[in-house]
Amino acid sequence: MKPTLQTVADAVGVSRSTVSNAFSRPDQLSPKLRKKILNTARQLGYMGPDPTARSLRSGKVGAIGVLLAPAVSYAFTDPYAVEFMRGLTEAAEHHETGVLLLSLKDDDDAARAAIQAASVDGFCVYCVPGWYRAMDEVWARGLPIVNASFEADDPDALFVAVDEAAAARMVGRHVVALGHRRIALIGHYVRTDQTYGLMSVPDLEKVPSHVTRERFRGYRDAFAEAGVDWSDVLIVNAPESTRTEGAVAAAQVLDQIPAPTAIVAINDVFALGALGVLAERGLRAGHDVSVTGFDDIPDAAVAQLTTVRQSAIERGRIAAELVINPPSDPAERHVVLPTELIVRASTGPVKEGSI
Amino acid sequence: MKPTLQTVADAVGVSRSTVSNAFSRPDQLSPKLRKKILNTARQLGYMGPDPTARSLRSGKVGAIGVLLAPAVSYAFTDPYAVEFMRGLTEAAEHHETGVLLLSLKDDDDAARAAIQAASVDGFCVYCVPGWYRAMDEVWARGLPIVNASFEADDPDALFVAVDEAAAARMVGRHVVALGHRRIALIGHYVRTDQTYGLMSVPDLEKVPSHVTRERFRGYRDAFAEAGVDWSDVLIVNAPESTRTEGAVAAAQVLDQIPAPTAIVAINDVFALGALGVLAERGLRAGHDVSVTGFDDIPDAAVAQLTTVRQSAIERGRIAAELVINPPSDPAERHVVLPTELIVRASTGPVKEGSI
DNA sequence: GTGTTGTACTGTATCGATACAGAACTGGAT
DNA sequence: ATCCAGTTCTGTATCGATACAGTACAACAC
Numbered sequence: 001m002k003p004t005l006q007t008v009a010d011a012v013g014v015s016r017s018t019v020s021n022a023f024s025r026p027d028q029l030s031p032k033l034r035k036k037i038l039n040t041a042r043q044l045g046y047m048g049p050d051p052t053a054r055s056l057r058s059g060k061v062g063a064i065g066v067l068l069a070p071a072v073s074y075a076f077t078d079p080y081a082v083e084f085m086r087g088l089t090e091a092a093e094h095h096e097t098g099v100l101l102l103s104l105k106d107d108d109d110a111a112r113a114a115i116q117a118a119s120v121d122g123f124c125v126y127c128v129p130g131w132y133r134a135m136d137e138v139w140a141r142g143l144p145i146v147n148a149s150f151e152a153d154d155p156d157a158l159f160v161a162v163d164e165a166a167a168a169r170m171v172g173r174h175v176v177a178l179g180h181r182r183i184a185l186i187g188h189y190v191r192t193d194q195t196y197g198l199m200s201v202p203d204l205e206k207v208p209s210h211v212t213r214e215r216f217r218g219y220r221d222a223f224a225e226a227g228v229d230w231s232d233v234l235i236v237n238a239p240e241s242t243r244t245e246g247a248v249a250a251a252q253v254l255d256q257i258p259a260p261t262a263i264v265a266i267n268d269v270f271a272l273g274a275l276g277v278l279a280e281r282g283l284r285a286g287h288d289v290s291v292t293g294f295d296d297i298p299d300a301a302v303a304q305l306t307t308v309r310q311s312a313i314e315r316g317r318i319a320a321e322l323v324i325n326p327p328s329d330p331a332e333r334h335v336v337l338p339t340e341l342i343v344r345a346s347t348g349p350v351k352e353g354s355i
Numbered sequence: 356m357k358p359t360l361q362t363v364a365d366a367v368g369v370s371r372s373t374v375s376n377a378f379s380r381p382d383q384l385s386p387k388l389r390k391k392i393l394n395t396a397r398q399l400g401y402m403g404p405d406p407t408a409r410s411l412r413s414g415k416v417g418a419i420g421v422l423l424a425p426a427v428s429y430a431f432t433d434p435y436a437v438e439f440m441r442g443l444t445e446a447a448e449h450h451e452t453g454v455l456l457l458s459l460k461d462d463d464d465a466a467r468a469a470i471q472a473a474s475v476d477g478f479c480v481y482c483v484p485g486w487y488r489a490m491d492e493v494w495a496r497g498l499p500i501v502n503a504s505f506e507a508d509d510p511d512a513l514f515v516a517v518d519e520a521a522a523a524r525m526v527g528r529h530v531v532a533l534g535h536r537r538i539a540l541i542g543h544y545v546r547t548d549q550t551y552g553l554m555s556v557p558d559l560e561k562v563p564s565h566v567t568r569e570r571f572r573g574y575r576d577a578f579a580e581a582g583v584d585w586s587d588v589l590i591v592n593a594p595e596s597t598r599t600e601g602a603v604a605a606a607q608v609l610d611q612i613p614a615p616t617a618i619v620a621i622n623d624v625f626a627l628g629a630l631g632v633l634a635e636r637g638l639r640a641g642h643d644v645s646v647t648g649f650d651d652i653p654d655a656a657v658a659q660l661t662t663v664r665q666s667a668i669e670r671g672r673i674a675a676e677l678v679i680n681p682p683s684d685p686a687e688r689h690v691v692l693p694t695e696l697i698v699r700a701s702t703g704p705v706k707e708g709s710i
Numbered sequence: 711g712t713g714t715t716g717t718a719c720t721g722t723a724t725c726g727a728t729a730c731a732g733a734a735c736t737g738g739a740t
Numbered sequence: 741a742t743c744c745a746g747t748t749c750t751g752t753a754t755c756g757a758t759a760c761a762g763t764a765c766a767a768c769a770c
Contacts (some may be wrong), residue, residue: 002497004756015720020758029718047495048471052416053756055407055474056725062472063455076437076444085431089456096469099456100418103448114451116403117417119410119474140402142357359726370750375728384748408726411755 003046012040023048055119063098064323065120067138069107069128078241078269079297080312081127084148087316088124095324097121104134112137122323125149146323148315149211158322159334160315164214165221167308167339171264171292172222174306174341179350180262180290181226184234184253185219186270187212188241196239198252200231215266215294234260238270246273254281254289261289261350268293268300268307275303275346286348296342304345310337358401367395378404410474418453419678420475422493424462424483433596433624434652435667436482439503442671443479450679452476459489467492477678480504501678503670504566513677514689515670519569520576522663522694526619526647527577529661529696534705535617535645536581539589539608540574541625542567543596551594553607555586570621570649589615593625601628609636609644616644616705623648623655623662630658630701641703651697659700665692 009016014037021028022037041048055061066088068081076082092099100120104111115137122144128135138145146158175183189209190201204220207213220230234253238245246269253260254277265271271293278285285291285304293300296309318335327333364371369392376383377392396403410416421443423436431437447454455475459466470492477499483490493500501513530538544564545556559575562568575585589608593600601624608615609632620626626648633640640646640659648655651664673690682688 005758006756016756017721017758018719021719024758033718045495047492049758050411050756051472051474052407052410053725054472054758056405056411056727057756057758059725061407061474063474065453076431076440082431082437089431089458093458093460096465096472098420098469098473101444101454101456103444105448110451114453117406117409117451118453119406119416119418137402140400360728361726371726372728372751373749376749379728388748404728405726408755409728411726411757412728414755 003041003044005046005049007044008037008041008046011044012037020049061119061121062096063100063120064092064122064124064320065100065102065115065118066124066126067102067104067115067128068126069104069132079299080267080269080295083297083312084126084316084319087311087313087318088320089316090313091317091320092324095320097320097324104128104132107132107134115141122146122326124319124323126319144323144326146319148319155330158319158326160318160322160337161335162310162315162337162339164211165218167294167310167341168215168218169222170218170339170341171294171306171308172219173225174343174347175262175264175290175292176223176226176228178262178290178347180260181228181350182232182234182258182260183223183228183262183264184236184250184256184260185216186246186249186253186263186265186274187216187235187237188266188270190216190235190237194239196237197249198234198236198256201235202231212266219264241267241269243269243273243276246270247277248273250274250277259289262347263289263291265291265293268295268297268305271305271307271346272299272303275305285346287351290347290350292347300342301344306344306347307342309340309342358396358399360401360404363392363396363399363401366399367392375404379409407474416474416476417451418455418475419447419477419479419675420455420457420470420473421479421481422457422459422470422483423481424459424487434654435622435624435650438652438667439481439671439674442666442668442673443675444671445668446672446675447679450675452675452679459483459487462487462489470496477501477681479674479678481674499678499681501674503674510685513674513681515673515677515692516690517665517670517692517694519566520573522649522665522696523570523573524577525573525694525696526649526661526663527574528580529698529702530617530619530645530647531578531581531583533617533645533702535615536583536705537587537589537613537615538578538583538617538619539591539605539611539615540571541601541604541608541618541620541629542571542590542592543621543625545571545590545592549594551592552604553589553591553611556590557586567621574619596622596624598624598628598631601625602632603628605629605632614644617702618644618646620646620648623650623652623660626660626662626701627654627658630660640701642706645702645705647702655697656699661699661702662697664695664697 005016005019009019018029019037022034026034089099102114102118111134115134123138124146127149148160189212190207192208204213204217236249236252238249250263263274265274271291274291275285278289283289293305293307296307300307315337360371360374364374374392377389381389444454455473457469457473466489470489478493479501482504503515544567545562547563559568559572591604591607593604605618618629620629626646629646630640633644638644648660648662651662655662670692
């Protein structure tokens with residue numbers, strides 16, 4: 001039989017409450033008695049209050065859940081996600097809070113059950129597309145939710161993000177300023193209907209992913225300023241955020257006639273895939289074809305990729321802070337982080353008669 | 356006021372137990388009544404049993420804790436750890452079990468408190484040195500523990516590992532078979548006293564890290580077979596598992612006179628750092644100096660590094676299986692995974708008069 | 711002697727569910 | 741009519757702790 005508070009209380013000859021105080025509220029009893037209780041507890045093999053029972057009574061769990069749309073392993077694979085998780089876990093540690101990894105996977109019943117069963121004080125929604133139905137379950141829990149991946153549709157949600165459109169506009173302006181007019185975009189979650197490859201995107205409002213939508217908006221506006229019509233931009237939708245898929249998408253646009261002189265990828269991973277294709281084909285990035293990314297993951301510097309820097313660590317850190325200690329002031333509940341255009345060798349002036 | 360089982364029970368006019376069964380044991384009541392209960396619950400905004408209360412009563416939490424000795428962010432940084440976490444989380448998902456990240460950080464009171472407060476059904480000890488005092492707290496919880504990082508001192512522990520010594524012996528034999536006699540070892544956690552740099556390790560038993568100890572033992576035995584005395588082997592202790600520290604360590608041994616013709620690193624990360632130094636100094640790996648690693652992380656193939664392949668994903672997967680469903684048969688409680696020597700271009704025959 | 715203040719501890723109600731034993735039906739065989 | 745087995749539902753005890761109001765008693769002021 002496992003010892004409980006009562007066991008210890010009986011052994012010492014005090015009440016259960018006093019033993020509880022000895023462990024959790026040292027200022028509520030004399031040091032002498034406290035010491036005696038703690039000693040007896042140790043002798044009996046009682047190792048402190050049961051976390052589950054404590055949680056039930058106190059209403060606090062001491063953990064936050066991180067929701068990931070793809071398999072949980074995504075958090076350990078995608079470089080930007082890894083950075084984000086680092087910031088988040090470091091901040092959580094600081095608040096003596098655990099981090100529970102939760103996958104929404106197929107958005108099925110199992111996912112919903114997992115959300116309902118998760119013992120957490122709040123949720124951090126990281127890379128979950130807004131249309132996931134399991135999100136209803138998340139809201140239903142009535143816990144604080146911090147949104148670090150898509151638009152705060154609900155004003156109650158905590159929110160940490162960057163101004164995606166403004167950042168993308170910087171990239172777009174940089175590209176057209178270099179003289180590029182035949183431009184290809186590699187996107188992600190451009191359509192809900194799971195179709196991939198080349199497509200036209202006449203109506204941005206229908207793009208399901210907030211991030212893709214806003215970045216596309218930024219690119220479009222910048223292109224428009226230079227007189228490049230949105231309908232003349234090549235758009236390709238890639239299914240998964242991997243270099244391989246980025247490479248496939250880049251190959252597709254490069255095979256078009258006329259081929260684009262600039263490839264604007266919606267993230268660094270795709271851009272790195274594109275750089276790989278250029279190398280294979282003997283094309284020089286920044287000379288023959290310019291390539292841009294987004295995120296500035298560590299490998300971007302190595303590959304000399306022009307991109308947008310946004311601190312994933314900082315974003316993760318703030319996400320954790322917000323959900324662990326939700327500010328009541330509405331102004332503090334929405335945090336927008338700065339971004340910076342990092343120009344490297346992967347972009348350069350358009351070459352006359354290139355390709 | 357948040358609705359509870361009782362609220363729903365009163366509304367429908369059945370007992371609390373029946374509502375509980377409607378959610379958790381559908382076979383215990385008629386489909387008709389179940390549907391009625393579920394509908395009423397939805398109307399009242401009751402979203403299913405409270406996870407905390409359910410855990411208290413049933414004694415199951417539906418989550419396992421992963422203990423990491425350095426900051427939690429280690430799990431997201433070290434490539435081998437990332438692979439391990441992938442395997443573990445995938446298996447956990449499969450069992451509808453959450454994964455709680457826990458850091459032992461400074462091995463202080465906060466760490467102990469975190470362990471006592473963690474709502475989990477079991478622990479997976481990943482990269483925790485055996486001497487950490489917080490491990491006492493872990494044992495005290497009386498939960499299943501799977502050991503994926505150091506020797507199972509306690510026969511009660513579940514255990515998944517590789518035969519480190521045998522694997523290291525393969526590497527050692529490969530190196531001496533190529534004719535190398537002046538050999539340097541880059542280790543990690545070689546000593547508890549936080550001293551780094553060149554050192555002698557006369558007594559392997561005193562090496563605190565199980566992994567380092569066993570791998571060193573394997574190298575030593577292989578060297579001995581070829582007549583290379585252990586005391587003639589250069590040994591350097593690196594403080595952190597990063598390429599940079601590997602590079603620093605490699606530079607130190609290369610500055611010795613006579614310089615070693617082979618650098619045997621205790622993991623791939625250090626080996627990759629060593630390869631970096633060689634490149635900087637204009638030395639060719641596998642020609643001027645041979646380099647070996649351990650783990651076969653993805654980048655090892657890229658760098659053409661000779662190393663030992665052990666499946667981190669498989670190890671993580673099995674660790675999760677063991678702790679979620681601990682087998683009673685002692686034979687099944689200890690799993691030893693196979694390893695394989697992968698010979699690539701970073702090793703080659705010793706050059707006469709090299710360096 | 712009476713009242714005030716403060717510290718140290720106790721007792722009961724409660725958090726929200728599940729386990730388990732038993733009661734009340736149902737339908738068919740005897 | 742009686743019995744039996746099977747199904748469906750109920751009632752109570754319990755999981756292990758914390759919240760909060762309340763009691764006991766010492767110290768001090770007037």
